[in-house]
Amino acid sequence: MSVLRADHVWMPHGWESSIDLTIRDGVFATVAHSGDGTAARLGRWVVPGMPNLHSHAFQRAMAGQAERQTDPADSFWTWRETMYAFAGRVQPDDLRAIAAQLYMEMLEAGFTQVCEFHYLHHRPDGGRYDDPAAMSRALIEAAEQTGIGLTLLPTLYQTGGFDGRALSERQRRFAHATDAYLDLIAILRKGENDTLRVGVALHSLRAVPPESLRAVLESGLVDDAPIHIHIAEQTAEVDDCLAVRGARPVQWLLDNAPVDARWTLVHATHLDDAEVRRLAESGAVAGLCPTTEANLGDGVFPLRGYLDAGGVLGVGSDSHISVSPIEELRWLEYGQRLVARRRNIAVSESSDSVGETLWGDALFGGARASGVPIGAIEAGAAPAAGHRADLLVLDDAAPQFAGRPKHQVIDTLVFSGNRNLVRDVMVAGRWCVRDGRHRDRDLIEQRYAETIRRLQD
The missing domain is CATH 2.30.40.10 (Urease, subunit C, domain 1)
Incomplete structure (x- = not known):
């Protein structure tokens, strides 16, 4: 004591x-x-200490490698090809070293918990490691070495689009059959302790078919676990969801899943007014990653309307082109100022301080997203x-x-x-x-x- x-x-x-x-x-x-x-x-x-609610650790090692124009219409989708090429080289020992460097940087910057949205499960060619949890264990060992708290979110990734197309060659190492994925979750949950929490991540609606989503939610393994999902990050994703499912992504999820305080909807950038209100009412966390969203040209989250509706939020460093809770919070506010062309947007009835409002909101939402009492x-x-x-x-x-x-x-x-x-x-x-x-x-x-x-x- x-x-x-x-x-x-x-x-x-x-x-x-x-x-x-x-x-x-x-x-x-x-x-x-x-x-x-x-x-x-x-x-x-x-x-x-600040929770970091969204991380892809391996991407820290490619920061700065995607900043040359490859197409006059460069976007998230062209960046993704660069990311896939780099991801295809990373093995367990590499991931352990990269994640340790990243987690050390997070700690020095003031992050004390990280939610690791982890989808590099298998060998680069899609073959299985002898230990199906080898890549997950590399992340756990990196967190143990550095001392950061870890919410590990193994990610289910099955299809290449809303139309159910097969994964590309570069995506094969991400893939799990639903039963194998649930087996992985069960294995990892046995190792939970005071600094390790295991939840689940559904990569996105385009990568997880409705029947797989239901099977995971009904498995009993996630009843008390954090649930994270990428959603509505790109307008093309919204358009595709409308074309195939007849609804916007957040609308579809709220209509078809028991979204509540266990859930974190990462990005949720492109929402209409009804989605803003319904997401706020659900108690789920909006997982905002302003530096990555700016780097990828994603768009700007409707922050003021979400706060007015009582929404919960947290921040993450995602692709780690910056590793700083300060910069995430600062650019969350600055993006709003650029759109609104006025100052001091993120305030509340209880505080006229932008810094205190954002810091307090990100602490509360990040703790909820982590599933840890912090x-x-x-x-x-x-x-x-x-x-x-x-x-x-x-x-x-x-x-x-x-x-x-x-x-x-x-x-x-x-x-x-x-x-x-x-x-x-x-x-x-x-x-x-x-x-x-x-x-x-x-x-x-x-x-x-x-x-x-x-x-x-």
């Missing part, structure tokens, strides 16, 4: 001062105003007890914080430039980052560099 004292802790209702955090077995045992003075000092500004530190309230002890200590020596009153700290964190303002990071009561540096940075970077050189050759 340890007792740590923070000068100021950011809680769901705002900053509280002089807080003692008692941590036992990796969770907050108590959160209370300072007691007898025996606690060790933690820092001046302490905030909960994302909040709350004094004297039931949610604190049993929450995993994840926290960030901000760099109070940074000039950006000089003279800042409490009510400006989160806005400064989100909107004051590119210096990393996270000093220390704790996950499940264990320090992963101290003074801005991961405990195993040198070894992880060395293995990553060796892996990338080999893959590039």
